[in-house]
Amino acid sequence: MKTMTESRAGTGVSPPTTSFQEPTYEGDFVLDEPLLLDCGRALAGVTLHYAVYGRLNAAKDNAVLVCHALSGSALVGAWWPEVFAPGGVLTLEHDFAICINMLGSCYGSTGPGSVDPETGKIYGPEFPLVSIRDNVRAQARLLDSLGIRRLRLVMGGSIGGMQALDWAVHDPIRVQKALVIGVAPLSAMGLALNHLQRQAIQHDPEWADGHYLPQRPPRKGLALARQIAMLSYKSAELFDERYGRNPNRNGEDPWGPSALENGQGGGLIGGRFDIAGYLDHQGERFIERFDANSYLAILRTMDTWDPLRGCSSAEAFSGIRAHVSFVGISSDWLFPPQTVRDFAYTMRAAGVQADYREMTSAHGHDAFLAEQAELLRLLQ
Amino acid sequence: MKTMTESRAGTGVSPPTTSFQEPTYEGDFVLDEPLLLDCGRALAGVTLHYAVYGRLNAAKDNAVLVCHALSGSALVGAWWPEVFAPGGVLTLEHDFAICINMLGSCYGSTGPGSVDPETGKIYGPEFPLVSIRDNVRAQARLLDSLGIRRLRLVMGGSIGGMQALDWAVHDPIRVQKALVIGVAPLSAMGLALNHLQRQAIQHDPEWADGHYLPQRPPRKGLALARQIAMLSYKSAELFDERYGRNPNRNGEDPWGPSALENGQGGGLIGGRFDIAGYLDHQGERFIERFDANSYLAILRTMDTWDPLRGCSSAEAFSGIRAHVSFVGISSDWLFPPQTVRDFAYTMRAAGVQADYREMTSAHGHDAFLAEQAELLRLLQ
Numbered sequence: 001m002k003t004m005t006e007s008r009a010g011t012g013v014s015p016p017t018t019s020f021q022e023p024t025y026e027g028d029f030v031l032d033e034p035l036l037l038d039c040g041r042a043l044a045g046v047t048l049h050y051a052v053y054g055r056l057n058a059a060k061d062n063a064v065l066v067c068h069a070l071s072g073s074a075l076v077g078a079w080w081p082e083v084f085a086p087g088g089v090l091t092l093e094h095d096f097a098i099c100i101n102m103l104g105s106c107y108g109s110t111g112p113g114s115v116d117p118e119t120g121k122i123y124g125p126e127f128p129l130v131s132i133r134d135n136v137r138a139q140a141r142l143l144d145s146l147g148i149r150r151l152r153l154v155m156g157g158s159i160g161g162m163q164a165l166d167w168a169v170h171d172p173i174r175v176q177k178a179l180v181i182g183v184a185p186l187s188a189m190g191l192a193l194n195h196l197q198r199q200a201i202q203h204d205p206e207w208a209d210g211h212y213l214p215q216r217p218p219r220k221g222l223a224l225a226r227q228i229a230m231l232s233y234k235s236a237e238l239f240d241e242r243y244g245r246n247p248n249r250n251g252e253d254p255w256g257p258s259a260l261e262n263g264q265g266g267g268l269i270g271g272r273f274d275i276a277g278y279l280d281h282q283g284e285r286f287i288e289r290f291d292a293n294s295y296l297a298i299l300r301t302m303d304t305w306d307p308l309r310g311c312s313s314a315e316a317f318s319g320i321r322a323h324v325s326f327v328g329i330s331s332d333w334l335f336p337p338q339t340v341r342d343f344a345y346t347m348r349a350a351g352v353q354a355d356y357r358e359m360t361s362a363h364g365h366d367a368f369l370a371e372q373a374e375l376l377r378l379l380q
Numbered sequence: 381m382k383t384m385t386e387s388r389a390g391t392g393v394s395p396p397t398t399s400f401q402e403p404t405y406e407g408d409f410v411l412d413e414p415l416l417l418d419c420g421r422a423l424a425g426v427t428l429h430y431a432v433y434g435r436l437n438a439a440k441d442n443a444v445l446v447c448h449a450l451s452g453s454a455l456v457g458a459w460w461p462e463v464f465a466p467g468g469v470l471t472l473e474h475d476f477a478i479c480i481n482m483l484g485s486c487y488g489s490t491g492p493g494s495v496d497p498e499t500g501k502i503y504g505p506e507f508p509l510v511s512i513r514d515n516v517r518a519q520a521r522l523l524d525s526l527g528i529r530r531l532r533l534v535m536g537g538s539i540g541g542m543q544a545l546d547w548a549v550h551d552p553i554r555v556q557k558a559l560v561i562g563v564a565p566l567s568a569m570g571l572a573l574n575h576l577q578r579q580a581i582q583h584d585p586e587w588a589d590g591h592y593l594p595q596r597p598p599r600k601g602l603a604l605a606r607q608i609a610m611l612s613y614k615s616a617e618l619f620d621e622r623y624g625r626n627p628n629r630n631g632e633d634p635w636g637p638s639a640l641e642n643g644q645g646g647g648l649i650g651g652r653f654d655i656a657g658y659l660d661h662q663g664e665r666f667i668e669r670f671d672a673n674s675y676l677a678i679l680r681t682m683d684t685w686d687p688l689r690g691c692s693s694a695e696a697f698s699g700i701r702a703h704v705s706f707v708g709i710s711s712d713w714l715f716p717p718q719t720v721r722d723f724a725y726t727m728r729a730a731g732v733q734a735d736y737r738e739m740t741s742a743h744g745h746d747a748f749l750a751e752q753a754e755l756l757r758l759l760q
Contacts, residue, residue, distance in 0.1 A: 127646070127648060187616055189655075192656070210646060227576055228576055239567070279575060
């Protein structure tokens, strides 16, 4: 019998045709003044971890900002290598790409695991709500420090697309073009999915109201949250094609007893189907690389983003000067393509140069990462 | 501020236009011989709790069997009153309706909470896998005892539809017509949703590997399982229409701190959106009425049902003599209508008199319960 890890090799995202890109530089930027947040609190000593690729030209007008998705990092060359592929969105000969880890994350920027300089203790559950706009404000200071007063392009998928769009709204002078992939304000179903992920973490007794020790995190809760999310990142069609009603590939029998070593659950828990083995594997991988409180922080950032909250579309969007391109994904049920399209058309009706394209893919929301080559074909 | 219960009144299923029907009789039937199960084990002293409506005629040929869904009971007059409405599927003047609680359930039939006569202890997690066919076999003995050798109709939605279909397959002489609503073998997405519900329960430390005390059940895990299920029972469209991105109706503020009394979660957990309040309410209601081990037992019954497993459609279906009517629901993403339709067409291609109709509803899988009047209009 193969181990789980072996048997799951190659079942994740499609292998990129472009190899990993090393950043030109990776480091930290510390804001010299506190960051005033939309929620009314202030964060002192904010650190932004970022990576750059290529070189900033003398005119400093070749910068492209790439914004990452929920569990991503500043290392865009690792998780989105195709954007650097020949004929891709960027070329390292001409462009200077920068990617900044989101606030709240666990990949180097200030988040719940950081020390609050005011108390000397880690924020933990007291980490405040950081909005998408707060992220844009902080990122703007980093760009200021680099002398970047113009962005040829800001781009991102999912919560990265929320950032790209907010850049166009809140810093219209700097942004020439925005590329917003697979995103609109979360629908009720999206809010529901996030709520259940949050509860999965909160229900884990190891979460301890957010005061868990680093060596004893709420692993089961975070794994279940990730598994719920995976359903929404993929499509029923893809699951049927890849896993169907097959027994788990390690040899378990859904019609027989569970193969759990300690026999937990007796007759109530059977051998797993293949889709269950896949989801468990995704959960196990995720808890090795992500922090539960960071996950909660970014869920809130995502939930609360809505440029149209409390204002008309004209008020929200009429200041935009950038050309805004939206991409919807045909099989995406977390951010359904018609929702993305409607959002683009609302923006266009407000006078923005906005266009909408649809990527045909069975991969669901994840298609912008899982089918990078397809995405680039659409964008060319 | 209203209490949750008050504020949620009237937001559940549509009020039935027909009132609750009292059963003519409600009671238990005990099998006189052990029930041999597909899994190889045997259940001794099996009890079936059942309810009947109307009167069996002298010829004993006016019986209709109604099969309930996952968390239903034998009291079909309470949960599906419209089937008895004037012009409905049944009339109590002419029909004798019978509904039998599924094995594994917590509403009177033998389940994980029952005492195993061989050990004198409750089954708990040792309760075996009981297949849909095992249920049909047990139910057939009850019908035999009542002298019912002909069923004018067997009907059910969801896992009730699985039973109705298996009746037509395994007892072709007895069944004249089967009505199968919103069901086909679970897709990979359906198996995935059930797997995550199972994990939500298993992760709750109160579950205690299935050995929990009745007074200390895994409430949080069962509530989360129900909430995950609710997503799959409803549709994104319905959620948008009813809840949208509104703050929870009790006055919580998603952009402010959580209103939890003990302040758990600090800045990481905000006030809830309305959809979150709705889901929490559904979870709270469910744990008052259902048992976690029963839930696990029936999930397995559902997961493992596949009449086409290991055989051709001709082998599986050619013995059917009943007319089989399928109903798909336009917005159902747990059992998508095209899946139900394809299943019906597969059966027809095997020589069965099968037809397919589609119910147009935004209510998702639950439409057969939430929009009963619509369902009946379709069936007339």
